[in-house]
Amino acid sequence: MPGNTFGQYFRITTWGESHGPALGVVIDGCPPGLVLDEAVIQKTLDKRRPGKGGAAESPRKEPDQVKILSGIFEGHTTGTPILLIIRNQDAQSRAYDQLRDVFRPGHGDYTYWKKYGIRDHRGGGRASGRETAARVAAAAVAQVFLNTVGISVIAYTVALGKVKAQKRDLDAVKQNRLFCPDLKAAKKMEERITDVRSRGDSVGGIVEILATGVPPGLGEPVFDKLDAELAKGLMSIGAVKGVEIGAGFRAAELLGSENNDPLAPEGFLSNNSGGILAGISNGDYLVVRTAVKPIPSISKEQDTMTVSEKPVKLKVGGRHDASAIPRIVHVCEAMVRLVLTDHILRARALTPEIFGPKFF
Amino acid sequence: MPGNTFGQYFRITTWGESHGPALGVVIDGCPPGLVLDEAVIQKTLDKRRPGKGGAAESPRKEPDQVKILSGIFEGHTTGTPILLIIRNQDAQSRAYDQLRDVFRPGHGDYTYWKKYGIRDHRGGGRASGRETAARVAAAAVAQVFLNTVGISVIAYTVALGKVKAQKRDLDAVKQNRLFCPDLKAAKKMEERITDVRSRGDSVGGIVEILATGVPPGLGEPVFDKLDAELAKGLMSIGAVKGVEIGAGFRAAELLGSENNDPLAPEGFLSNNSGGILAGISNGDYLVVRTAVKPIPSISKEQDTMTVSEKPVKLKVGGRHDASAIPRIVHVCEAMVRLVLTDHILRARALTPEIFGPKFF
Amino acid sequence: MPGNTFGQYFRITTWGESHGPALGVVIDGCPPGLVLDEAVIQKTLDKRRPGKGGAAESPRKEPDQVKILSGIFEGHTTGTPILLIIRNQDAQSRAYDQLRDVFRPGHGDYTYWKKYGIRDHRGGGRASGRETAARVAAAAVAQVFLNTVGISVIAYTVALGKVKAQKRDLDAVKQNRLFCPDLKAAKKMEERITDVRSRGDSVGGIVEILATGVPPGLGEPVFDKLDAELAKGLMSIGAVKGVEIGAGFRAAELLGSENNDPLAPEGFLSNNSGGILAGISNGDYLVVRTAVKPIPSISKEQDTMTVSEKPVKLKVGGRHDASAIPRIVHVCEAMVRLVLTDHILRARALTPEIFGPKFF
């Protein structure tokens, strides 16, 4: 099976290259009867959109205007496939001419070449971060469904390089361009990005995703566990190099008596599990973190080689973000929405008396 | 789709509970013509087997004798499904009577109950670590295939609690019971486990997996990326709470100029990528790490509740390991073998001229 | 994806060869809480069992004793995989020595050889009709579920060679060994089989399957339509060469005004559709027919060739049925049960408010 599809029941297939005429997604398995229009999707998409001028961002200006071409009738989903399309408008492919025969370090240029024997060098082709616009659009539809069952997902920046958020003030998240839940740290992060960009470099960070209202029982043991699927979904985002749930890597240092979350009639008394036990949600908050690497396209000179394997020095031109953060925040949020939606549908199939309409 | 199947082409479905009559796996999609017998699988399985008396291990004694019931003809695989079966012999279900109506903290007891409305409380049922014996057996078959294309996979313990390996001496791995690539650290780890066990507690750790001989080009963008599938496979192991590739979470602190691996005709000059770029293997070593939580079954008293939601104190009896390490080392190794085998078959489907018999 | 799995949610994977130690099936996705024991499955399996001595049947005597090895706790399904195993006991592989290097006409000998480069020649290996015992066993579990929602499936013989049933007297079906709904025709069919067998030949027939209690709304357009899935399931039975729904091939000769089934508040006024419109069940009876070819193993001399492509004459020895009918009747029934169960679960995922517990 090829790899452009995600989800078993709420099933999305993304398509399109960074410098092709358009990109988009087909959603198959969306429940019928949901109220949906382009404005709802556009609103979510606008958050991820490039060209808003933040310190971290590429100057490429894409309106990212989404159109719904199928699956809707008189303002409601019908249960048939929903096709979303976004036209590319500001692709400046000429800027990539220097890259036709050169492999950029840290990029998929070399691996696509080795895998397929052919590659679209313009803007990263299919490996471009632009592909994630389709995921965010699909997840906006997923959220319409999640709203009907009371689940919320929010992602935020908890580290940019070595600058770390010291608190989780969710109200602060929307009050700064980096979606950091700590306004003081946010300020330092902005400064850090400006500094890094001025030196022609880039910087990584850590995103945390929090989901509330998740009922116990989601996740399909033993391989399609909720944490396994979250890990897959998040790791499938280009710049992500690590995923952890709850205490995550810190759990490796703990004793069982420290790490176990005591159960009480009023709920779990701590949340080292991150809301998942044995791969199934336990009703507590879902907490996941992803490690985001620095964007590889930098204007600093780097060693690399050409397609004919000759060494060469390269300064990457084109228009690039100085950090995948904050835009990747929305993509992480999107993947969690997609996973949760899919797993509710899967749970319903087996036990509608537990996960059917009565439940929520 | 239910969740007991892993892989798209080299496809395994595990079955069986800890205290049922047997457990096992069906492998569908194994290439024909491989030389295979029970001894090969048994050898791998013996490494993971409980009851060898290491400091970390449960006293449960299971011979874990594997039988092949199909898919083999005159010592060769035939391309038809291979059924492997392991009988349970030392299940002492009585020891679990105390758990019939109580949820153990840190376990799947509560979540299975909420998901299915019914659960097999004996030894964790399907959520038991015993299920991983089937994965290890299946991966032994996968390794027979990987041998034909020159791929090796080795996993080892790089941290136990706060004790960390200071070097990667692969020769040392087989010379200590914890499979640690640093004999000095191994000694401290053994002491740590003995200490933790004596206090009725348990401890976590970190496992690193290294694969060599991996050709460039494995992994199916954009969702079934090699790192995404590794993350899913590894996170689907019961005790794993985090997965990172290459520099992993450390990459979040780096600059692009530090993190990018320069390409040269002789290969990559560093390996922060962990051997994966844009979700596709780049020909370098594959390096993955997993965070392993402390085993939740401890004999220390804990707060929890009953099925009827009454608070209760619990000391977990039964026979348990004091750490998932080192046995989980073999399970991590197994999952990487399964992922790589599956992806070679998938790559062959699309481009046999690149990944077919000429290639390797 | 390899081919030994059927169903998306109620998902079965069969394994085992005719002359291996055992055969069986893993069922993944069975709803929890169903009352299930071996006796229920055995009862269904006994119907298909060989060696009962009917005129059409092989003298191979297999007790076909089924064991449940997982997925059951205290007499109920748990939602985890159910492993069913049937030991082979009366395999006389010696009888097949003559076939080691010869391709039997009409069999999979040649195609398995060409596909895999290796084949288990004993009793047809994986291509043997014995594999269907696993399907029938799995379908017995499916029927336990179908009982809870009021769906019944019955299959019967409507033609054996040129002898055709003239009526559909369902009471008659159990009163004759050929499961023919017309006792007069049944008698002629028995005579026909005896005659054909005495001449060392075999004969085909037609099986009709009727399902009642099927609610409207099952089937997933546009590719996984209910009729498409039924066609796949039935055509995947070894001897089946044709499938038709409702009026089937006769519809090709009709006018629209003749073929359309008028709708009325009390239901459809005719049933040329066979209970399926646009790939979705319409609430009427489901009616499907399959064409069954004559069993290719005959003791009459035939022209064929050896593995080294030398022409040779062959009289197939071993023990064979003179017709796939009546045993295939139970296999057809089984496949329809599996398809319906799977589609109810799939429908529940999307619209539990329609197909959830309230509905049935």
Added chain:
Amino acid sequence: MPGNTFGQYFRITTWGESHGPALGVVIDGCPPGLVLDEAVIQKTLDKRRPGKGGAAESPRKEPDQVKILSGIFEGHTTGTPILLIIRNQDAQSRAYDQLRDVFRPGHGDYTYWKKYGIRDHRGGGRASGRETAARVAAAAVAQVFLNTVGISVIAYTVALGKVKAQKRDLDAVKQNRLFCPDLKAAKKMEERITDVRSRGDSVGGIVEILATGVPPGLGEPVFDKLDAELAKGLMSIGAVKGVEIGAGFRAAELLGSENNDPLAPEGFLSNNSGGILAGISNGDYLVVRTAVKPIPSISKEQDTMTVSEKPVKLKVGGRHDASAIPRIVHVCEAMVRLVLTDHILRARALTPEIFGPKFF
């Protein structure tokens, strides 16, 4: 899993409604390096296109202009998803206002309503025959691949109502509008359609599909057999009510000694099997037939009911074909192309030494 995807490796997902803004398909899993442009697809699509004015056809005029939006770079496929889009231009939705509250006999109106609780009544919505334009477009891409391995697929009309082709003159197929391989019969068929149309009625028929150049070894036992997948693919076409392979339903009347195809070094001496043994291609011609029901939309008055279950008389207006033949001929051809392409890729995964580039 929802139902709008077909194929495991060469995997298509169609989307779009008859009266929405557009329809199309995503192809995931197309091998890289194929020469492809819009003209190649357009040429195939033009054959199926409505509005060419044949006796059987609807007067709806759709240019069916296909655009490729992704997956192509400098005239070659890249291994990434190919999005094909066709704009709807001549949709006259007003004509369907009469159908908003009425179920057309023989249509999916009632079943979509029961399944989803909502339906797009305009032109059949997703259940419209227009959806098959996307399949034909995708199959044109598949054929580009099949050309590289020497496989041809041709479909033709062998019966229209009771008028049957008496011979298989493949040269004749392109010489008449009904794609009949018998020019005399073609003439009678044209007359028959004209007559039926004049009476406000419609008529069914039979299509045969022939594939040549198919190597032995395609098909994945035991469920994804080549014939099982062909049956599913063909039965998923709206008007198809029956599928048979080789001798098909006639095989039910034959003796084993008549039906078996003798093997000889030069090949099979007859082809009752239709080129498939034990679900695997045998290297002979592939021969499949489908029964096509008469189109249910007729202007003759019919009994039906409204959404509120009141009896009503209906004459279906709008623009409809008088027979699904001949346009469905191209759709049958398309489905066989899709199945064969998918199975070559699947066979390659398991045994590239047999089905890789050396083979063909």
